[in-house]
Amino acid sequence: MKVPLSTSSPQKRMEKGAKAVEELIEKWKVKARSSIKQGEKRKKLKLIWLELTGCSGNIISLLNGIDPELEELLMNHIDLCYNNSLMTAEGEAAMAQLFASAEEEFILAVEGAVAMQDQRYNIIGRYQGKPISAQEAIQYFGQRASSIIAVGTCATYGGISASRPNPSGSVSVAKALQTMRQDIVQLLGCPCHPDWFIGTLAHFMLYGQAPVLDSENRPILFYGITIHDNCERRSFFENRIFAERLGEQTCMIALGCRGPITKTDCPTRQWNSYLNWPVGANTPCIGCAHPTFPDGTAPFVQYAQRARGMEKRGQHNWPSKKK
Amino acid sequence: MAIQKKISPLTRMSGFLELEVQIEGHTIIEAKSSSLLFRGFELMLQGRDPLDAIYFTQRICGICSTAHSVASSLALEEALQVTVTEQGRTLRDLVHSCEFLQNHLRHFYLYTLPDFIKLPQKQCLYENSRDYRFPPKINELLVANYFQAFEISRLAHEMIAIFGGKAPHDHGIFVGGLTVHPTIDKISKFRSLLKKIKSFALEKMLHDVYTLAHYYEDYFQMGQGPGHLLSFGLFADYPEQKPHYVEEAFLPYKGEKKQVDKQKITESLTYAWYEGKVEVPMEGKTIPDLEKEKAYSWSKAPRYQGYPCEVGPLARLIISGQYPNQISMMDRTIARVLEVLQIIIVMEKLLDKVELNRAPQEVYPIPSRSKGIGLTDTTRGTLGHWLTIREAMLSHYQVITPSAWNLSPQDERGKRGPVEEALIGTRIENLDHPVEIGRIVRSFDPCISCATHVYSAKGRKRMTIL
Structure with missing residues (x-):
């Protein structure tokens, strides 16, 4: 409802304004009533x-x-x-x-x-x-x-x-x-x-x-891109600064982080009222949202020296491809 | 002529449990508890990297995962000969404490209380057909607190997330204690959340449990059980002010308190669907045998010196001398609520001990051969992890959970488990609605996800395969 300002008398302008308000209120009432009815009808x-x-x-x-x-x-x-x-x-x-x-x-x-x-x-x-x-x-x-x-x-x-x-x-x-x-x-x-x-x-x-x-x-x-793509510690990865033990506040890749193969939005969404997430807790992602979890993403924690030891035994650091 | 009643599933608990009782007149004369799920964690853990046990065993249970990360870390520390620092232990105990708060809040409000209050009928989840005694106004208050408990229990898991990354299934608890450094922002957030839970516990929860006790006084006479109590100790490893809560102890019915001897823990398999008769956890095997005669549960029957023991908050409060030695459904429920306050007191002490310093973490080399035992008390009672390492891999793993103690079947001498014993002699008012059974069993806070990781699943010979 438009109230033209060109109306000459201030009295008339006030009347028209009041009418507009009333009409608006009536409109909302009708809308509210119908939405309540709809709500009743709409089954949970x-x-x-x-x-x-x-x-x-x-x-x-x-x-x-x-x-x-x-x-x-x-x-x-x-x-x-x-x-x-x-x-x-x-x-x-x-x-x-x-x-x-x-x-x-x-x-x-x-x-x-x-x-x-x-x-x-x-x-x-x-x-x-x-x-x-x-x-x-x-x-x-x-x-x-x-x-x-x-x-x-x-x-x-x-x-x-x-x-x-x-x-x-x-x-x-x-x-x-x-x-x-x-x-x-x-x-x-x-x-x-x-x-x-x-x-x-x-x-x-x-x-x-x-x-x-x-x-x-x-x-x-929710599952569009990998954890690694959006990881808050990506710059450490790019600069090759890798944590050697849990508790370090750098890239977890050398400890066996499964962020590069696991697709979730954990780094940006975070957990429990958006407070923290596993990498934020200075631990590697264990790929719990990867289709091969847990066999394909284990071992969950590998210290660099142990990883080298395992290579000698013919085992590798990375999970096998999806079954 | 006795009539038979089966309650399956006993809802409002974690996992699947069936209760079978024989009722003569109005009195229960025989009771059997059977867990209904078998996953075989012990078998899965063989051949895995020892450190994987921490994150792996958490998946035994969705409601008390932190308990398993604590017990497995303790077992690994023994096997790896790692001495945990006071800072490490303090931080880990703080996170473990949050699990108590989460569990007790959810168990009392979301699992126990719906047995006694009328919840809004407009929600399909809630049906009301029990013996309700609260006047409408009190019912209304309790319903409001039921819904507020959703929010408050969430805060306890937020506290775990601060130091553990996420919950359920946290990442922070590890060999050496914790992986997250206590900085002032984290500590103050943790303290603030704790304060909110404390207010709720003091102003509402404590009041609510005594309201419950007032209107259902008869439940002080029901669900006694065998009366033998066991605890592996909780927050007792601190040099000064020892113990912070409860020291390990076995307290037999009408007997004297004794120190726990790990060698006296056995598991009876006579009535469980496993090959064998009696075993000790370090050598326990988990070979399913569905055709075994007389067996009626997949839960093994843990015994201490041959005694079936009740474990949990009431056992801890009695052993630590903070509650009179009286056991019943209502005492168990009250003890769970009182323990929330006890845990908060301990947490405040622990928080004062935390230094704004790093959480100690090292590189932990795995020995080629070793053994470790991790015993602790947790939310529902005594928890033990037993592991053996061969060629730097796990070669053996056994877990005895609190619910395995409380919900165990009979043993080789025919002694019933605590829940079974607690049901015997119970008077059932209305045979069409035997509400007493669920109320008594829930007072033990059963967790079948846990009792079953090893075993459990229900099988009965006469049951035909569907």
């Missing part, structure tokens, strides 16, 4: 979070997220219908809630690998008296989910749970589902940074689909 996004063969550290990492915090998401944006660590229901009631929730549209988040060696290696609970294994759970819910987010390195590539000799026969979620799904969003990291998960989930909530992914189904926003 339904999320099922399965913990399988792993350490349940990704849900703990999610608790560490801020802006938005998990509690804010729970109160206003998502319906978390199953999570072993946090739900109030227990036993049969918890499992009933899980299966009932899967009757409607839901997004499935999975942490942990899937133990395949024997069904009995990982039972997530009993449904109607029958034990449900990790493998059965991923088959059942993986088929029904509208989208799947694999959270952490175990869920995405097997990770620690599948490290040699892989006693539990653990495989990634994608492998457990084989050809069933090609659209699993892969959030690597041990654990997954809360922002990587919340950002991905927010994209589903606001835009109805996954964020832009690379050829490995990782969101490019």
Whole structure:
């Protein structure tokens, strides 16, 4: 609403101004009312979070997220219908809630690998008296989910749970589902940074689909470039000033830093309310978000003299290429 | 005729646990606890670089990873003959302390309290069908504190990140202590976060646990267990003002406190899905045997001098003489909250000791042959790492976690584990909603991710493969 200043009488100008204000207020009221109605209609996004063969550290990492915090998401944006660590229901009631929730549209988040060696290696609970294994759970819910987010390195590539000799026969979620799904969003990291998960989930909530992914189904926003590319200690690398022991505040490459092969935004994003990160703690990156973690990125710490010793034994300093 | 009840999964804990009880009339006459996950960490660690144990074993557990970095560092220091400096120990203990704060805050508010309070029904995560006794106003207050605990527990992990890089699975704890240098900016941020947690603990948490105890007084009579207590000691290695908290000790039921002798720790495999009967940790093997008769858990049964021992905050407070020798579900819960304050007191003392100086780190050469044991108390109780080095590689690794002690199955003499024993004799009011079981078991703060790294997974002979 424009109020032409050319109006002659000051009285009239005031009247017109007051009218404009009233109209504006009315407009906002209508808008507010309709958005409240929309909000009522818009269902909260339904999320099922399965913990399988792993350490349940990704849900703990999610608790560490801020802006938005998990509690804010729970109160206003998502319906978390199953999570072993946090739900109030227990036993049969918890499992009933899980299966009932899967009757409607839901997004499935999975942490942990899937133990395949024997069904009995990982039972997530009993449904109607029958034990449900990790493998059965991923088959059942993986088929029904509208989208799947694999959270952490175990869920995405097997990770620690599948490290040699892989006693539990653990495989990634994608492998457990084989050809069933090609659209699993892969959030690597041990654990997954809360922002990587919340950002991905927010994209589903606001835009109805996954964020832009690379050829490995990782969101490019978070996994686009290597740690080495953005490392705060890059200048030490360029000047060949290398730390010889942990605790030194220079380039960690000679200690076996896996920054050059690991793609995450750790150096710029940082962890736990953006406070610090492993290189900031004067230790090398161990490649926990690399597909071959941990076997391909071990040994995690190599002192230069030991590295030389290993070369003599015919072993090399660098991880083998991705399997 | 006894009826059988199975609770699986027992939620609000880390990992997968099944409880099976036999109830006659309204009383539990038999109880079995079974862990439901097997990953086989001991097998994975064989043949790895010894120093990798620190970051590797943290992945045993997502909620108490720092505990494993501490125990593995201690074991490596013994094997590598590294003497940790006072500065190194102080810094490492400070970071380990934050793990206590994080765990106890999350366990009391996010895991324990939902057994007693009605949470907002608009969230699918919360269903309310228990024996609720709080008047609406008190319930409202507790719910508000439940949500505030999300924020406060986050601060404890921020404190770990300051000196450890990130949490869970920190990088800072290492042989020699820590890798991050205590500078004034870091120390003051750490102190500031600690102060916030302290206010919350003093003003809300302490009050809340006694409110809980007031309305659920009957839980002082439930969940006693065998009454033998064990601690490997905590913050006891300082020359002056010894001990800062608790010294290692074994306190048998109605007996005298004795010093811990590592040789008296054994693991019974009679009821566990592993080959063998009884073993000592330095020679323990982890060979799964799903067809073993009578076995009902993948958790081995650790025993001290043959006794099943309760470990954790209550055991520590009783052993250190700071809590009367009374054991129950409610005493365990109160002890966990009191320990938050005890830990904060220790942390303040440690902070005063920290010098604005470098964190000591050296190049640590690996001997071709060696052995090391790392014993410490951590959040949930006694934790031990046993390792052997051959040809500069790990040739053997065994871990006995607190939850393995508390949630162990029966041993070769038929003695039940502490959680099983605590459930026997419990009166169940409503057979359709046996809330008492979950409340008692959660008071032990079970962590199956931990109990299982070695073992655990549940298997029962009659169970058909699905």
